[in-house]
Amino acid sequence: MEAIKAPLGAFLVHQGEGRDKLTDALSGTLGSDVVAASLAPAGGGVAGVMDKSGVEHVFSVTPGAPLLSLAEGTLDHAGGYSLSLGRSCPANLPALLAAMPSLTPGATGLAPSFGFGDRIGLATPGHAAAMRAAGEGLVPIFCQQSIREMTRTRRTPPEVMSDAVFGALRSGWTGPTGADADHLKTFADVDVTAASGFVFFTIDPSDHVDQNAGGYDGAELEKRFEAMVQAGQGGAEQAAGLYEGKSFDLGTGAVAFDRQTLYRAVVKYGRALDHIQAMAAHIAEVRAGKPWEIEVSVDETEEPTSVAEHCYIAMELKRRGVAIVSLAPRFPGAFEKGVDYRGDLRELRDVLARHAAVAERFGPYKLSLHSGSDKFGVYPLLAKATRGVFHVKTAGTSYLEALRVACRADPDLFREIVGFSRARFDTDKASYHISAVLGGSSPPERLDKGVLEAAYLGYDNGRQILHVTFGSVLTAPGARGGPSFRERLAALLKEHRALHEEVLRIHFERHLRPLTGA
Secondary structure, eight states: GGGGHHHHHHHHHHHTTHHHHHHHHHHHHSSSSOOOOOEEEEEEEEEEEETTEEEEEEEEESSSOOOOSSSSSEEETTTHHHHEEESSSSHHHHHHHHHGGGGGGOTTTTOOOOOEOOOSSSOOHHHHHHHHHHHHTTTEOOOEHHHHHHHTTTHHHHHHHHHHHHHHHHHHHSSSSEEEEEOOOSHHHHHHHHTTOOOOOEEEOGGOOOGGGGGGOOHHHHHHHHHHHHHEEEEEOHHHHHTTEEEEEEESSSEEHHHHHHHHHHHHHHHHHHHHHHHHHHHHHHHHSOOOEEEEOOOOSOOOOOOOHHHHHHHHHHOOOOTOSEOOOOSSSSHHHHHHHHOOOOHHHHHHHHHHHHHHHHHOOOEEESSSSSSSTTHHHHHHHTOOOOEEEOHHHHHHHHHHHHHHHHHHHHHHHHHHHHHHHHGGGGOOOOOOOOOOOOOOOOHHHHHHHHHISHHHHHHHHHHHHHHHHHHOOOGGOOOOHHHHHHHHHHHHHHHHHHHHHHHHHHHHHHHHHO
């Protein structure tokens, strides 16, 4: 340890200066590649990550007592220093957070926020690089995954949390972060994510929304509304007295609730509100004494959420005592996965302004944009309409950037993944609203290397073929007992970390700049 004393002292005294010298000293002493960006003063010494035999490890070197009490790892003492060393894994995450609490995700509040989904677990350094370049003023949510995504990729909430936090450490991120447990439908979903340290809970009540309410005539609405009154469901009995015949000023115009408008809103969303209320109470119970915040997602419906329906939802949440940090309506137009918005941007601009007025009038809370990946035409409209009180959620676009690395560094692997994705496409597309068709993109064996990337990562059709098949690709077993796509892709990304970080930075700068004005 003698070789690190002088560079460590200089690093601590000068608040991070001499990072390269300390990195070299640590790498030589520990016999591994220490990641310079990860080094952070802690416990009178230093903590960070290193790559040891191709596996990321977390470590601390401190004078006297050890800093990290790792569940899985080693502890050595030499020259008056303690060295703690172990794999970056869920078992060792509690020790890291105890020693460096600034890495613990917290509530985002009303600050504008941006969710980075990571389906492989290696994207956080690239996300952090984009934040540094163009995300000033935003709170990043590096740890974001839905229960559905975790099921399809066979990852667990502790793994998702661990990958994001260790990724933040690796990148040297020191700012606040959130952690979004996305599209939660059951108490069990809440329990498993809350236990793993998630803070931002997105309630998805879509199973309790009447998707056909928009087509009911007056008589059918009356019948269904009265049935809800008799069953004591959806607050229907109270709704008529509270809202029927009344008008609510939004500043951008008034919203009036005649009988049919109100009944349609209650029939469509009343039972969903019951479910949201129950889920919110459960979240408050399991996170008692710890930070938590709630987003409500009503975007997964066939028809857009009207401004009146948004008003009804917001007023009912407030009446029921459900505090929310954000709400995601279903906006008009097509928010398809992995491609830009398809619709009338002028109409969307006006609708965003009215929905933002609802959020301000009955909140305040953030207006949330789901399926937010690659919606470059929408971002400036959202930022302006909400005056910066927004949340954007992305997911699959980071997976596509991982495939971009594969295309450039190992075209044969990329061709295999494209071929497999094409074979799975007709099955996997069933749960998505997309426009892509298999015949819209040529098979990869017909394409030269020079056009392969553009065909499947530049054009919408190819992007969507790859986007919706991520679960099948990441869970397929290897051919003839060999390594799987997931294993091969992860190994490639680790081998080409700089390229992976660069493509993510470039891609997400395009997302962030229209939101921040950077």
